[in-house]
Amino acid sequence: MDPMKKGYIRTYLMIPIDFIPLMLAVTIGLYAYEGRTAGTTMLVVTVFYSAIIISAYFAEKKKIKDEILKFAADYGTVQKHLLTNFQLPYAVLDENGRFLWMNETFSEKTGEDPAYKKSIANLFPELSREVLEKITDEPQKIRVKHEDHIYDALLQKMDFKTDNTKANGDFASMLGGTLISVMLIDETAHEKLKKSFNDQKLVTGLIYIDNYDETIDSLDDDVKKSLIRAIIDRKIAKYFRDADAIIRKTDTDKYFIIFQQKYLKKLEENKFSILDDIKNT
Numbered sequence: 001m002d003p004m005k006k007g008y009i010r011t012y013l014m015i016p017i018d019f020i021p022l023m024l025a026v027t028i029g030l031y032a033y034e035g036r037t038a039g040t041t042m043l044v045v046t047v048f049y050s051a052i053i054i055s056a057y058f059a060e061k062k063k064i065k066d067e068i069l070k071f072a073a074d075y076g077t078v079q080k081h082l083l084t085n086f087q088l089p090y091a092v093l094d095e096n097g098r099f100l101w102m103n104e105t106f107s108e109k110t111g112e113d114p115a116y117k118k119s120i121a122n123l124f125p126e127l128s129r130e131v132l133e134k135i136t137d138e139p140q141k142i143r144v145k146h147e148d149h150i151y152d153a154l155l156q157k158m159d160f161k162t163d164n165t166k167a168n169g170d171f172a173s174m175l176g177g178t179l180i181s182v183m184l185i186d187e188t189a190h191e192k193l194k195k196s197f198n199d200q201k202l203v204t205g206l207i208y209i210d211n212y213d214e215t216i217d218s219l220d221d222d223v224k225k226s227l228i229r230a231i232i233d234r235k236i237a238k239y240f241r242d243a244d245a246i247i248r249k250t251d252t253d254k255y256f257i258i259f260q261q262k263y264l265k266k267l268e269e270n271k272f273s274i275l276d277d278i279k280n281t
Helices: 008-033 036-075 077-084 104-110 163-174 188-199 212-217 222-239 261-269 274-280
Strands: 090-094 099-102 140-146 149-159 178-186 202-208 246-251 254-260
Touching (some): 008 036, 036 099, 090 104, 099 104, 104 178, 149 188, 188 261, 202 261, 212 222, 254 261
Antiparallel strands (some): 090 099, 090 178, 140 149, 202 254
């Protein structure tokens, strides 16, 4: 059987810890057959050895995981070609969202060093730990932003706790069993194009001035009537000038207007103040 399937690497790395029960057995034997002095000496050695080995194991656990992943990325020919030189930004996270590895493109897009090991939430707040906990083995797309770029982040959980690990089972178990892959697809140009398209959509409107004819007819002086009409026409033209609007007067009290949608929000924010302005006139 392939030694990888039997956990050869894991067994090899656990050898120093596996010695602890053996040393305890030797300690008991010395107490029983060689006396208290020999047993106590062996006990002190065992305790000292155990403290050093266990402390070193937990202290170096993350470093070991990082080195194993780096080894797989650096020396796996296919992985190196597909991942390191992959034109799309690609990274691998641990189950807590911390970076274990990123390819060169991901590093360039985020401006971070490939050795960056902090949480992905520091770069993309949208990818919080709560969000990552909901990621499954089915690819999921989440819209994220970084500086002036917009990305679709494709995330997928890679769970190595099943029999699908095959020859990489021991490697995966050393990494903790669960990883999350992240691929970034830049949607900035597409979003700008979509916004530009939406902004250039045409909006039509009709301005109707209440009691226009009655108000004009109430004036006795024809000069004043002409002056009021001219002032109202000029105010409407001036108001919609910044919106590059096309204005057509369809009746004495009606105006048909056409302008691009990008100006609509600004006009709404002003609550179409032209209407009040005309009433005051």
